[in-house]
Amino acid sequence: MIVGGGLPGEVADAVRDVPSGRSTPQRAAVLRVLAACPDFVSAQELHARLAADGVSIGLTTVYRSVQALERAGLLDVVRDDAEGRLYRRRPAAGHRHYLICRDCGRSQSVDADVVEEWAERVGECTGFSAVEHILELTGVCARCRVGS
Amino acid sequence: MIVGGGLPGEVADAVRDVPSGRSTPQRAAVLRVLAACPDFVSAQELHARLAADGVSIGLTTVYRSVQALERAGLLDVVRDDAEGRLYRRRPAAGHRHYLICRDCGRSQSVDADVVEEWAERVGECTGFSAVEHILELTGVCARCRVGS
DNA sequence: CGCTAGATGACAATGATTTCCACGTCCAGG
DNA sequence: CCTGGACGTGGAAATCATTGTCATCTAGCG
Missing domain, CATH: 3.30.1490.190 (Ferric-uptake regulator, C-terminal dimerisarion domain)
Incomplete structure (x- = not known):
């Protein structure tokens, strides 16, 4: 997965939409990976992908980011018996x-x-x-x- | 809650419907309490109610029983973020x-x-x-x- | 530059569920 | 009636996603 380069404008927009959120490299990275995932991922898997991309981020922060994004309505959530909650970027509003x-x-x-x-x-x-x-x-x- | 006396015929029928199941006092008790609960209960709550009724049963057995009942299609299941899985007797087939x-x-x-x-x-x-x-x-x- | 609220992350804690395993119980066949 | 094996039981330990704690860091503002 390509991670270098600037943020796609769309992701930057999304970062801005998170309420009470400060812009940090970690949150941007979470959104970036999330945007690159076509399917639902667990918080744990997200953390693993971030690590694989060379992003240093704690599991706690991943959970917090995903929670914030969920509250902001930017993510869809499903529950999986085996893996717990799974997240996916919401393609459109609603x-x-x-x-x-x-x-x-x-x-x-x-x-x-x-x-x-x-x-x-x-x-x-x-x-x-x-x-x-x-x-x-x-x-x-x-x-x-x-x-x- | 009254627990003495024989099983209502309905519960006895339900016990019989559980596949690969031997009829034991514990399973009967689980079904009886389940039949007496109008609303969804967690496995833990079920265990507590059984204990309150004077039924000696292990938490493990409660979990196994509800699993078996779920597989047999006798229970409806919902997931609750706070309490995990919640079970309820299915009032009718389907x-x-x-x-x-x-x-x-x-x-x-x-x-x-x-x-x-x-x-x-x-x-x-x-x-x-x-x-x-x-x-x-x-x-x-x-x-x-x-x-x- | 310096301040401060908000953000981070290693680690511990939580809590539902599952697994382990030793022991109990039922049933068929001798 | 005895015995063996299959199944059931239950306490304790393990698992595992998720959340809490808290010391440290940092973005964003004046």
Whole structure:
């Protein structure tokens, strides 16, 4: 992975969006690696990739950075039984859902408007307020089905 | 909670449904307490309730029992950031979704036919097979909103 | 340049879950 | 009734992601 050179403008923008955040080399590095990862990664894996890129950063800081990014809404999060939380840069503003391959881990975002609307309606009908939802889809992608 | 007396027939039936399972007092007790819990409970809480009921059972066995029940499809499972996995007896055959109060933990099952259909269609359109989904809805129930 | 709130990171702590392993219990066959 | 093996049990130890602690560092401001 190429790590030299200046930050892509997009990453710089994202750094700026983190609330109450000071710009530090570590945070920039976290975002940079995250931006280079097409699929979900765990905090631990992120830490390993940063180390592999020659970035000196503590695991604690990785966790804190990811938390800050999550709060800022810049990351999507899924939970994996084996690896704990997995993070991925949110490609666009708003709320997304993913279909993740149980074999290879590749993810693909899906259009979930139907679900969004439904969830909202459920909130209205049940007397619950501030309804939030987590939706995780898993399956076996075409490539893995052929391969195995 | 009353624990004496024979098993309700329903629980006995459920015990029988667990595959590769021998019927033991511990497993029966787990199912009995589970059947008496209207809301989701953690394995730890289950263990505490069993102890409170005077049932001598190890935490390990509680974990093994809920695992077996989960595999047998007799339990619904949700994940909670604070408490880990939460279990609840599945009221009927098939797949259900729940709306859980973030304050008091009370749960309410919701009709999710729309989501089921949608998930199925997503599987067909994306080339993924064996698509499964996890949907967790959280909110604040009417009672908690008033109370706080 | 010097100050200070915020950031960092090595390390310890936490807490749910799993693994280990010695022991108990049930059942079939002798 | 005895015996052997398979399965179940449970306490303790191990695992492992995640969070807390705290001394040290540094970005950003005046």
